[in-house]
Amino acid sequence: MKDDDRSRGAAGLAGLVAAGAIVAGVALAASSRKRGGGDVPDDAPGFTARGWMGGRSFGKYDVVGRSVTIGRPREELYAFWRDFGNLSQFMENVEKVQPVGEDGHCVWTFRAPAGRTVDVETRIVSEEEGRLIAWRSVDGSDIDTEGRVTFDDAPGERGTRVSVRVAYKPPAGELGRLIAKMFAREPEVQGRHDLRRFKMLMETGEIATSARRKDQTRAAKQAEKHQTKEEAA
């Protein structure tokens, strides 16, 4: 990549944002509480707070979250997720996730706009077998992000409630703000789609597509788009 730093930063944010959505989330302690002075705090997750523009940011971080109930046992879902290489099967903007070293470090390769890719290295910050995985970008990453996924037994025979939360800090400066604006809703949408695909994969063994031919699926088009952009670059 020969882009200057600014555009790399831009691509980085977009990717990250997307990534964040894709990935899962960290425990930003703040995001589990509502901000400000409501009279009686309610039990809703903090990221569901009402408000426009900035209503879902906590400190310098934007937070997105989403839960899905999947009809499979907790341990199975945990194991699938913990094997980070699997994540690109349902996270559309993640090209690959590669473990580096042995202590849970991974390099995530995100598809960014204009055929670029952005790498972010993360480490595992906490982990509970069968219940929780939390990660954070290592110091000095282009994008400052943390994510957390939790697995809880759903009532009765309903399987497991999977909750993902991702926090990310948009890069500073004019450009950062611009990009943050452009992609304001993107992580949320992407995260929602990714979780639906995770559920499909776990419950049915495949990801639904209404394409008539293999080369018309969303995944195929995405890869192709990326391919040609890369070649052109």
Add this chain to the structure above:
Amino acid sequence: MRALTFQGTHDVRVDTVDDPEIINPRDAIIRVTSTAICGSDLHLYDGVIPGVMPGDVLGHEFMGEVVETGPGSTLKKGQRVVVPFTISCGGCFHCKIQQYSACDNSNPAEKQDASEMMYGHASSGLFGYSHMTGGYSGGQAEYVRVPFSDVGPIMVPDHLTDEQVLFLSDILPTGWMAAENAEIEPDDTVAVWGCGPVGLFAIQSALVMGAARVIAIDHYPHRLELARQLGAEVINFRESNVAEALMEMSGGIGVDAVIDAVGMESHGFAIENMLDVVKQKVGIGADRSHALRQALLAVRKGGRVSIPGVYGGLTDKFPLGALMEKGLQIRTGQTHVQRYMKDLLEKIEDGTLDTTFLISHRLPLELAADGYRNFKEQQDTWTKVVLKP
């Protein structure tokens, strides 16, 4: 392959499009031997269902021969199957409790957003319908890619003709579920609005389920005649005041259960329906719910309301007070087709149900556009069109 494609409101054409291929492991490819045009297709044709795109292959009532299977399919090449119009995974929470049209996993992830915004949740994928239900290529074509082919398609025996079993794909289960949703009891009088294929199968099902009387309402003489031949009494809403007639015919009680087999494009010149027509034309998302309003007033206190007719948006002047004050129950939904196919196949085989009486026209697929036009404009005599690819 050749397929009937949507181009725009009242513009459908048979075109050459890419053949389908196996994409996911549980897929199968079906070579269509018979397919039909449904009242739901008319809602698409009339442009009142959002999310239908130029080039979409329509059709959700079809059957045929298995020609290719993915490694996860349980079908075998050469098998003769009827395919349900609801695409369902069989393994999610909803499928496990037989709410197949609510399947979580068949509507592609990125297609669910619009429904989630409009309805709170997305329903299952459907063949040949809106992109809100997946945008799957439909059955008015030579070939169809059928996802989750280990769950949906049902094998049919060779001694039954295509025309006897084709409607297992939709309207027969839909009529049956409509009657089931009316929770019919032995001495009941049931009123059915609409004598299209869905209404006619609902009438037949209600009688099989033991309704004492069925009263059918429409304005087309030939369709009313078909209802009468099934054993229903009939009311022509152009000639009689429906509300008054139903009160009289039920001895002042009101009918025990009502079935709205009309849906979002009610005919009629009642003042509130004319307003609905205008609102639907200018595209402000209003459904024409005249028949349903009438049904809610005609049903007795504590009665049951079953709605197989399709609605897609919002409606107003809805008699909410009648619903609450009379303590009514409403049941509705896209049909959970897979739940009924096996039982209904048996009822076709043993002669309990007749499925062929309503077919009025048989056309080659190439003439499908004529089929649409006539099914819309000559409703009285064009009661059901079967297409042959």
